[in-house]
Amino acid sequence: MNDADDDLNVPIRSEPGEVGLVEPRDFVTTEPFVFDNGQSIPGFTLRYETYGRLNAAHDNAILICHALSGDHHCAGIHSLNDRKSGWWNNLIGPNKAVDTNKFFVLCCNVIGGCQGSSGPSSIDPRTGKAYGITFPAVTIRDMVRTQKLWLDSLGVQSLYAVIGGSMGGMQVLQWAIEYPSFVKRALAMATTAREGAQAIAFNEVGRQAILQDPEWNHGDYPKSGGPRVGLAIARMMAHITYLSDASMDRKFGRKAVRPKSPSSAPDPQVSGLKPPVSDSMEGIDPVAPAATFDVRFEVESYLRYQGQSFINRFDANSYLYITRALDQFDLAATHGTLEQAFAEVQAATLVVGFTSDWLFPPDQNRAIALALLRAGKRVSYAELATDLGHDSFLLESPQLYELVRGFLN
Amino acid sequence: MAKHSTIKRSVDMQIIADWVEPGARVLDLGCGRGVLLDYLVQTKDVHAVGVDLDFDKISACVRRGLTAYQGDMMALMRALPENHFDRVICSRTLEELPDPGAIIEQALRIGKTITVGFVNHGYWKNRAAAFFLGRKPRNAVYTTAWFESRPTNPASIADFEDFCALRKLKIARRAHLGGDWKTTSSLLPNLLAGYALYDLTR
Numbered sequence: 001m002n003d004a005d006d007d008l009n010v011p012i013r014s015e016p017g018e019v020g021l022v023e024p025r026d027f028v029t030t031e032p033f034v035f036d037n038g039q040s041i042p043g044f045t046l047r048y049e050t051y052g053r054l055n056a057a058h059d060n061a062i063l064i065c066h067a068l069s070g071d072h073h074c075a076g077i078h079s080l081n082d083r084k085s086g087w088w089n090n091l092i093g094p095n096k097a098v099d100t101n102k103f104f105v106l107c108c109n110v111i112g113g114c115q116g117s118s119g120p121s122s123i124d125p126r127t128g129k130a131y132g133i134t135f136p137a138v139t140i141r142d143m144v145r146t147q148k149l150w151l152d153s154l155g156v157q158s159l160y161a162v163i164g165g166s167m168g169g170m171q172v173l174q175w176a177i178e179y180p181s182f183v184k185r186a187l188a189m190a191t192t193a194r195e196g197a198q199a200i201a202f203n204e205v206g207r208q209a210i211l212q213d214p215e216w217n218h219g220d221y222p223k224s225g226g227p228r229v230g231l232a233i234a235r236m237m238a239h240i241t242y243l244s245d246a247s248m249d250r251k252f253g254r255k256a257v258r259p260k261s262p263s264s265a266p267d268p269q270v271s272g273l274k275p276p277v278s279d280s281m282e283g284i285d286p287v288a289p290a291a292t293f294d295v296r297f298e299v300e301s302y303l304r305y306q307g308q309s310f311i312n313r314f315d316a317n318s319y320l321y322i323t324r325a326l327d328q329f330d331l332a333a334t335h336g337t338l339e340q341a342f343a344e345v346q347a348a349t350l351v352v353g354f355t356s357d358w359l360f361p362p363d364q365n366r367a368i369a370l371a372l373l374r375a376g377k378r379v380s381y382a383e384l385a386t387d388l389g390h391d392s393f394l395l396e397s398p399q400l401y402e403l404v405r406g407f408l409n
Numbered sequence: 410m411a412k413h414s415t416i417k418r419s420v421d422m423q424i425i426a427d428w429v430e431p432g433a434r435v436l437d438l439g440c441g442r443g444v445l446l447d448y449l450v451q452t453k454d455v456h457a458v459g460v461d462l463d464f465d466k467i468s469a470c471v472r473r474g475l476t477a478y479q480g481d482m483m484a485l486m487r488a489l490p491e492n493h494f495d496r497v498i499c500s501r502t503l504e505e506l507p508d509p510g511a512i513i514e515q516a517l518r519i520g521k522t523i524t525v526g527f528v529n530h531g532y533w534k535n536r537a538a539a540f541f542l543g544r545k546p547r548n549a550v551y552t553t554a555w556f557e558s559r560p561t562n563p564a565s566i567a568d569f570e571d572f573c574a575l576r577k578l579k580i581a582r583r584a585h586l587g588g589d590w591k592t593t594s595s596l597l598p599n600l601l602a603g604y605a606l607y608d609l610t611r
Binding site: 348350366369370373374378379380381382383384385399402403405406407409 | 458464465467468469470471472475476477478479480485488489493
């Protein structure tokens with residue numbers, strides 16, 4: 001029915017605050033964990049952060065699930081010197097859309113990751129050496145099942161909501177399927193129930209960049225070394241898929257990189273994609289012999305910077321494992337049909353697509369909502385018009401905040 | 410004006426609520442901010458789904474605790490199996506739809522019953538607006554001037570009943586509201602009714 005006015009009174013809200021200083025903690029178990037592929041490890045660690053407090057009824061917990069290159073640090077700062085807050089700080093905090101005054105918010109680094117949780121770069125207690133590629137193959141379901149063990153250890157008895165974008169959205173769907181009575185609300189953004197050929201293709205190019213780097217050495221490399229060139233290229237390419245034509249053109253256009261003083265010699269490491277001493281791409285001599293293919297445009301400089309900063313915080317083997325987990329994700333194939341996959345879901349679900357997301361386009365998000373509807377489930381679908389591409393779910397958008405807040409309250 | 414229209418809206422909402430079976434599965438085409446669905450959930454405990462094109466309207470539905478789908482209603486209906494809903498409601502929306510016949514047909518595939526509510530353009534004031542004043546009719550639902558309106562496809566009660574006969578759709582129930590939309594009116598509805606509600610079945 002058309003209705004012009006909204007007769008709900010929007011309550012007056014307090015100003016949003018900040019989570020502030022936070023400290024990561026570790027969940028450590030020595031119980032063996034059996035992965036989907038049948039292989040097992042003798043225990044594992046998940047690094048996590050929490051904000052807010054678990055209430056007496058233990059029913060106000062909200063789990064945040066991170067994307068491919070994300071981690072457990074989704075809000076607040078680790079030290080007063082931090083230049084950046086956690087990756088979803090705009091959404092999470094006192095009086096924000098995910099209100100830490102009301103909710104106990106948790107986020108952990110996924111199994112297979114490299115930010116403190118067990119993964120290929122962790123030490124295998126059986127050998128005393130890093131797992132490398134002897135670490136079992138990881139699936140989205142393995143991520144979710146390990147998270148459940150962690151939440152059980154904290155006394156969380158149900159999840160008020162699970163929220164995530166991209167790979168985080170896949171975990172959200174898997175949570176609702178795997179633990180139907182545990183999950184009350186599921187909010188999945190910019191995601192898919194089935195990784196499509198285009199997304200697999202991009203992941204494969206990234207993996208090949210790593211695998212073809214001689215430093216990869218079949219996954220056996222020292223912690224400070226490894227296939228840094230390959231990983232940086234993988235990140236550069238992947239980063240393009242998170243943006244959009246419009247947003248890149250607005251940010252960079254054809255802006256050229258300003259050449260620095262002609263006296264400074266070109267850094268040979270930069271063109272070889274070895275980690276430069278500084279993050280800056282300045283100091284390139286435009287008339288040097290190799291200059292034709294040196295950084296000319298700001299967008300190139302930006303991508304190189306993204307690649308370089310990524311290799312300082314991410315492990316190449318983890319990148320291989322997690323992209324594989326993404327590619328394996330196909331709820332329809334796993335359960336027969338998508339409707340059958342959702343047959344046991346009890347959570348009220350909200351799916352959000354973004355018009356400019358060409359990695360997990362609106363259609364793939366809509367397909368999740370339609371399948372849930374066909375399965376007779378409570379599901380809403382909203383589609384936000386943005387031009388920022390896949391990363392739109394991290395956008396500072398009052399409209400998105402209102403939607404999330406409305407869904408949670 | 411706002412208060413006046415709130416009174417008016419409640420009568421057609423009440424009639425729809427009277428017709429809806431308790432606990433029914435209901436789809437509202439063009440659900441707006443979910444006022445009708447919210448009312449049906451509260452009075453009839455329905456399992457409600459809305460569909461609308463606008464993000465902020467879907468957001469308002471979600472805030473009400475309703476489930477709503479942002480997108481094209483025809484695409485949504487085509488994606489759903491037969492008899493998925495007990496009732497599809499298309500109220501205060503019909504005349505803005507392209508190809509309303511196809512919408513009604515789809516609605517009767519996925520729903521057992523469709524409730525249609527529309528402004529009667531045969532109502533004498535609407536006729537007079539065109540005949541004497543030479544003006545586009547304006548009323549409590551369609552308050553805007555032509556240049557700020559969405560395209561409309563006005564129909565009268567006579568037009569609508571002809572359509573039902575042509576498509577062999579059963580009229581299970583009808584209600585005609587007077588020009589004030591507060592009282593029901595049975596005398597010469599095509600001339601005297603301001604708003605019409607129908608329950609159609611296959």
